[in-house]
Amino acid sequence: MKRTVIFILLILSGTCLSAQTLFTYGRHKVDKEEFLRAFYKNNTGDKSGQAMRDYLNLFIAFKLKVQAAKDLKMDTLPGQKNDLLNFRRQIETDYLNDDSIIHILVKEAFNRSRKDIRIAHIFIPFEESYVKDPSVTAGNNAVDTLPAWQNIQKAYAALKNGADFGLTAEKYSLDPSVKNNKGDIGFITVFSLPYPLESVAYTLQTGAFSMPCKSQAGYHIIKKIAERPAFGKMRAAQILLAYTPAASNKERQKKKTLADSLYNALEQGSDFESLAKRFSSERNASTTGGLMPDFGVGRYDPIFENAVLSLKNDGDISAPFETAYGIHLVKRIKHLPVSSDSSQAEALFKEAVLQDSRVSIAGEQFTEQMLERTGYQKKYKDELLWSITDSFLVRNHFIPSKGADEQTVLFSFDKENTTVKDWLSYIQTEKNKYSRSSPLPYPAIMKTFVSLQAKDYYRAHLEDYNTDFRNQLTEFSEGNQLFEIMEQQVWSKASKDKKGLQQYYEKHKEKYTWGPSVNAIFFTTDDRKTAEDISRDIKNYIKKWRTLAESSAGRIIADSARFELGQIPGAKEDIRPGQITELITDPANGSTNFMYVLNVYNKPAQRSFDEARGLVINDYQAVLEGKWIKALKKKYRVKVNEKLLQTLAH
Numbered sequence: 001m002k003r004t005v006i007f008i009l010l011i012l013s014g015t016c017l018s019a020q021t022l023f024t025y026g027r028h029k030v031d032k033e034e035f036l037r038a039f040y041k042n043n044t045g046d047k048s049g050q051a052m053r054d055y056l057n058l059f060i061a062f063k064l065k066v067q068a069a070k071d072l073k074m075d076t077l078p079g080q081k082n083d084l085l086n087f088r089r090q091i092e093t094d095y096l097n098d099d100s101i102i103h104i105l106v107k108e109a110f111n112r113s114r115k116d117i118r119i120a121h122i123f124i125p126f127e128e129s130y131v132k133d134p135s136v137t138a139g140n141n142a143v144d145t146l147p148a149w150q151n152i153q154k155a156y157a158a159l160k161n162g163a164d165f166g167l168t169a170e171k172y173s174l175d176p177s178v179k180n181n182k183g184d185i186g187f188i189t190v191f192s193l194p195y196p197l198e199s200v201a202y203t204l205q206t207g208a209f210s211m212p213c214k215s216q217a218g219y220h221i222i223k224k225i226a227e228r229p230a231f232g233k234m235r236a237a238q239i240l241l242a243y244t245p246a247a248s249n250k251e252r253q254k255k256k257t258l259a260d261s262l263y264n265a266l267e268q269g270s271d272f273e274s275l276a277k278r279f280s281s282e283r284n285a286s287t288t289g290g291l292m293p294d295f296g297v298g299r300y301d302p303i304f305e306n307a308v309l310s311l312k313n314d315g316d317i318s319a320p321f322e323t324a325y326g327i328h329l330v331k332r333i334k335h336l337p338v339s340s341d342s343s344q345a346e347a348l349f350k351e352a353v354l355q356d357s358r359v360s361i362a363g364e365q366f367t368e369q370m371l372e373r374t375g376y377q378k379k380y381k382d383e384l385l386w387s388i389t390d391s392f393l394v395r396n397h398f399i400p401s402k403g404a405d406e407q408t409v410l411f412s413f414d415k416e417n418t419t420v421k422d423w424l425s426y427i428q429t430e431k432n433k434y435s436r437s438s439p440l441p442y443p444a445i446m447k448t449f450v451s452l453q454a455k456d457y458y459r460a461h462l463e464d465y466n467t468d469f470r471n472q473l474t475e476f477s478e479g480n481q482l483f484e485i486m487e488q489q490v491w492s493k494a495s496k497d498k499k500g501l502q503q504y505y506e507k508h509k510e511k512y513t514w515g516p517s518v519n520a521i522f523f524t525t526d527d528r529k530t531a532e533d534i535s536r537d538i539k540n541y542i543k544k545w546r547t548l549a550e551s552s553a554g555r556i557i558a559d560s561a562r563f564e565l566g567q568i569p570g571a572k573e574d575i576r577p578g579q580i581t582e583l584i585t586d587p588a589n590g591s592t593n594f595m596y597v598l599n600v601y602n603k604p605a606q607r608s609f610d611e612a613r614g615l616v617i618n619d620y621q622a623v624l625e626g627k628w629i630k631a632l633k634k635k636y637r638v639k640v641n642e643k644l645l646q647t648l649a650h
Helices: 002-018 032-042 049-071 078-095 099-113 146-160 165-172 195-203 249-267 272-279 302-309 342-355 358-373 382-395 420-433 442-460 467-496 498-507 528-536 538-550 609-635 642-648
Strands: 021-025 028-031 115-125 184-188 218-229 233-242 321-323 326-336 409-413 416-419 517-525 556-564 592-601 638-640
Touching (some): 021 032, 021 049, 021 642, 028 032, 028 049, 032 049, 032 642, 049 467, 049 638, 049 642, 099 342, 099 358, 115 146, 115 165, 115 195, 146 218, 233 249, 233 272, 233 302, 249 326, 342 358, 358 442, 382 420, 382 442, 409 420, 409 442, 416 420, 420 442, 467 498, 517 528, 517 538, 528 592, 538 556
Antiparallel strands (some): 021 028, 021 638, 115 184, 115 218, 233 326, 409 416, 517 556, 517 592
16 A cells, blocks of 8 residues: 555656656756756856856757767767766765665764763673673574573563662672672763663663663663763873782782872872873873873773763862772863764764664665565565475475476566575575584575665666666766767867868957967976976076976976966066066975066967967867757757746746
């Protein structure tokens, strides 16, 4: 029903758009949306009604030229097809990630970043040894999760019956820190926890606890204790006097005594950075002076975090305090508050979102959207296909059965089918990724297969599903065809028509004159020092400038020509033979150019044909193009919807 409604809406939308035709040329038409898209893209300044009318004339000429190219099938030329394919490959990746989902995740991260929440936690891992070695259950599908499930349910039942969360955490949680904190892990902010747990924590009301939730490591119950406006981040430096968990009381006391001495020295004005370089056990302290990466809540041990975040002013230094890592003295460098400007959300959080596990959520949602957009329909029965697959893998070839052959359709998209043969080819390559001692997880493999097929199909038919992508392809293709047809009909034709160029020059000689001008040698060097050396000793170089350029291996380029005064850099008053113009350096590459003036011509003079050739070609091309456009308008009769144009121009 939903697809039918969407289809009807598209028909109605198409009818509406077709009624908004701005102009026609021959049997072809252009709607107002296409024209306005081009107008606003190419006119960043004047948006007046006259500017729109002027651009319409240019746009009509553009469409006529492109249509002429299409009639000559220039879009089928190998070069055109390759260029379009390469361009497609360059831009399609941008359309294979759903930016709208990423944008939602970025906005969510921004909103969460503005609030710190304090949580308590009950954690029961699938494997008890996980708390000592997190790699134990990583990727291990053989772990029995039932005992963990049973224990988390017991903890949840106790909480529902009114049991104290801290006492329940002490009884059931296997988090090593529970003995000291009764499950209270302090304040967290966005990106502090794995995304699924973060989402649970941020959706709880203060004082509430969650149902058991599952992560890759085990089961969790989360309680929200409090919330506050986000602290932001802290820039700090520390002196760490580290000791191992097995350190003796004597060693610990020695560290405490040293810490007290350092604190006293700091209170007397000693330099924190110098003491950190000398005494801190922290790696790289000797070069960083104890400076730490900027950090926010939820990053470090709550004891450390609370001590540092309680420093009120930049420059404040904490009294010595102890954590499991040793004795710390911390100096607050700068507090970095969170941004309240939502317009900065993309800049602040997009990269973090793309690097975080939550982006896989966006990928899964995008896959679901692709399946819906591409008209995915499943057409197979699991039991039959798994049986066929088992047989194929045992025999290493396919045996047709009553229910299926290799061409049997498993699922389809709008314009394409995926068959049993396609699936068997895929499973043949995937089987070696799994243990031979366990049955292949066909449903999981099929899910990946469908996703890959959908993405390949969607990529190949992107223009059917994404208007922006289709418009970009069209613009590139038409631009390429325009270049091809202009080269054939105007540019090449004009430059090769020597007789026509000469006749045009003779007929319009008065246009091609020299104003006040000079003969000069134009030097370009690959660095400013070379230019300075040449200009300083110009008398030694000027008579052999050609030899100088030819022997420089491209470092120096020189040529002589006539230039009008407007083309000469720097001051033009009292210009005279022998003058060296201002040295102009390109900041992008350091190349420098200047002129050495040979002769000065103060009176206007006629340009010869050779001197005017470039100007003549440009003018002659315009004449040929005008005649061609006139002929195209006869071939493709143009009709403009004036009433519609008037509504756009106001």
